[in-house]
Amino acid sequence: MHKSNSTIHIRKIMAKGGFVLAILALVAVHSLAGDPSPVQDFCVADLNSEIFVNGLPCKNPKLATPxxxxxxxxxxxxxxxxxxxxxxxxxxxxxxxxxxxxxxxxxxxxxxxxxxxxxxxxxxxxxxxxxxxxxxxxxxxxxxxxxxxxxxxxxxxxxxxxxxxxxxxxxxxxxxxxxxxxxxxxxxxGLIVIADALFDSNPPIPDDVLEKALQVDKEIIEALKAQYKV
CATH class of the missing domain: 2.60.120.10 (Jelly Rolls)
Incomplete structure (x- = not known):
């Protein structure tokens, strides 16, 4: 069975008696794997909660429905x-x-x-x-x-x-x-529409910034922004 380079490296560390270092290496490898899996069957979002977290808080799983x-x-x-x-x-x-x-x-x-x-x-x-x-x-x-x-x-x-x-x-x-x-x-x-972000931001991006960034005259910037005022 093929073994990853990370696994082989960890075993070499352990063979040298570096048990603590091996544990740290395992943690490092896991941290590169992406977001962790859920630790429960599901976490139905409580859309009415006033708690702010990275994601959405769960409602009581006993209250979940199909x-x-x-x-x-x-x-x-x-x-x-x-x-x-x-x-x-x-x-x-x-x-x-x-x-x-x-x-x-x-x-x-x-x-x-x-x-x-x-x-x-x-x-x-x-x-x-x-x-x-x-x-x-x-x-x-x-x-x-x-x-x-x-x-x-x-x-x-x-x-x-x-x-x-x-x-x-x-x-x-x-x-x-x-x-x-x-x-x-x-x-x-998430969604960022490029034209909307440039010409319909709130508050507006200063015209001088857009003129310099896009290398066009102020009249063109004003015409583009006007498309969002209709």
Whole structure:
């Protein structure tokens, strides 16, 4: 059976009598493995609690019901009658309290013909997207200094993944509606739409900052910000 380099290294330490060091090495290896698993069967989120923790507090497990683990509605198309022609129906812990501590969520994405899910990021979750209907042009951009674009055309049954925190998008390249289902590796992956963050922040980013960052005139910045005042 194959043994990891970490295990072999720990055994070498123990062979030298460094028992305490071996224990510390085990702790270090475990700390690199990611978030710890839940220590109970479930932790249904108490959405009404005023306690603030990294996640959501649990309600009494004796009060849990099947509805805490249930959501209905992903069979229904979302409203794509908007400026970008897309809609995301996200089922995260706020809509499905039983997801609390499980580190997952799911979403339905609907696209009108030539609709766009604009460039955005999920700061806390990797996304895996499966196309159900239509044709999507999808892509993500690696971090600086490369800023490499990974672009792919997807058809029904195709799967593509967007790494956590990286800017990505989906565009309906066809003249008929498109539908996709996405899984995300967080109960609350978060969303930062790049254009919204730049031109519709509260309070607004100073024009001088945006002019310098984007290397455009003030008139262009004002025109872009005006799109959010309609």
């Amino acid at each position: 509805d805490d683990f249930f959501f209905s509605g992903l069979d229904k198309p979302g409203n794509t009658n908007n400026k970008v022609g897309s809609n995301v129906t996200l089922v995260n812990v706020a809509r499905l309290p039983g997801l609390n501590t499980f580190g997952i969520s799911i979403a339905r994405l609907d696209y009108a013909p030539y609709g766009l899910n604009p460039p955005h990021t999920h700061p806390r979750g990797t996304e895996v997207l499966t196309v159900i209907e239509g044709t999507l042009l999808v892509g993500f951009i690696s971090s600086s200094p490369n800023n490499k674009l990974f672009l792919k055309t997807l058809h029904p049954g195709d799967v593509f993944t967007f790494p956590v925190g990286l800017i990505h998008f989906q565009f309906n390249a066809g003249d008929s509606p498109a539908v996709a289902i996405a899984g995300l590796s967080s109960q609350n992956p």
